[in-house]
Amino acid sequence: MDTSISFKLKVWRQANAHAEGRFETYEMRDIPTDTSFLEMMDILNEQLIEKGEEPVTFDHDCREGICGMCSLYVNGHPHGPATGATTCQLYMRRFHDGDTITVEPWRSAAFPVIKDLMVNRNAFDQIQQAGGYVSFQTGGAQDANAIPISKEAADEAMDSATCIGCGACVAACKNGSAMLFLSAKVSQFALLPQGRAEAKRRVKAMLAKMDELGFGNCTNTGACAAECPKNIKLSNIARLNREFLCAKCSD
């Protein structure tokens, strides 16, 4: 297990949203394969600071796959080559000695670059604020017991709720669409009785916000679901379309 690899790292550097970006190449030597991808980036930054240069800016927080902050586009894949894992859960044993590893920020018109690999994902917050909540009192514990919910619906809703809002779906989509994110957020409410009361208003408001913010539309390519670190299913988008159609028809 105690093996190390050396490789070339091609990293996107960009001073701010308006500056022109470029790839910089860094030689990484003897990186243990048990190092996580972000720890490897930390090592690179430590070396850059030692030389008096500016470190590579990238987003990260919990480093255990639940916060949705890390957002690197590694070798053409959001969150890198591992499936069902975020960038922080990606380890260097996935790569080989002599590799060239390309690291880019999320690429989408709706996610402007702040600096280097850090992008502004405030658009997701705005979509959530447009309708991703229940605005009335849903009662106490006894009310929860009085409204039976099938295990299938509860499980499906829970699966949808595991979306961490990282934006990998948008980065993977050729249309820059946020449909997988949006459909997960709509589904987690649509499947539960507490979410039904505001279902029509919710789906219309969230979709309108998504369009307004410059995200593209869905052409069912499926790249989002293939790259999603939380394995959110494409069937959520079908549910979203159904919800939207129902809402529009009853207008």
Place this chain on the structure above:
Amino acid sequence: MIRQRYGNLFDMYEEITDVNPGELANEINGVKYYNPMMIYPAIHYTMGGIWVDYELQTSIKGLFAIGECNFSDHGANRLGASALMQGLADGYFVLPYTIQNYLSDQITVPHFSTDTPEFDEAEKRVQANLDHLMSIHGKRSVDSIHKELGNVMWDYVGMARTKESLETALKKLKELRKEFETNLFIPGTQEGMNIELDKAFRLRDFITMGELIAYDALNRHESCGGHFREEHQTEEGEAKRDDVACWKYNGNDETAPTLIKEPLHYEAIKVQTRNYKS
């Protein structure tokens, strides 16, 4: 059943360690042994938190602290998932019913202007801090000092503490603060995004927090919850629980904080050593 509930935990574990815990490792006399998962205890350094009243408002009017950052829901220890529990409970069951008591009076309050001497003073103080950090031009990165802080806390203020280890920690933390204030290097400028400057601000707070934890652990002559003093392993030492305490900040980081204690009186329960066995 375990796989259904925690299946993705196994996948995550395999991604991190390269070992599949669901894979058969050995079979001896018909007993199947699967790859064991490596686990290691870690410490919750802080118990308690920001003081809040029953409406979750802090001592600063209009500032509410909800979730794990406030002191309200746990005692000397934190149990698994208490962060989630408190976030949900405060956000769902408490705040929606209490914040309106404050907000209802606010409708008549006009927008604040930043054109006040208090604002100018605060702005000047932050700017001076920024200028100071950028002008140190030392040799150490923020992360390297942060790592050293982590090692001091783990080695001397860790799961088992002694008077000697805590005194060593306080000495080392003082040296570390000096290193931070005189030998820090932050590349780049103050303009735009500078992650190193951002981290430096937080690291300075972490050093203060580390010192505070060491002070409190040194002055707490008992073992309780997440705090374990090797000298106080006796049944009495582990069942004392005689006060709650907080520390008063005395204006700067060089001066030691002052301990403020409040004794605990138990009427309905008998205080005894914690026992998970029976």
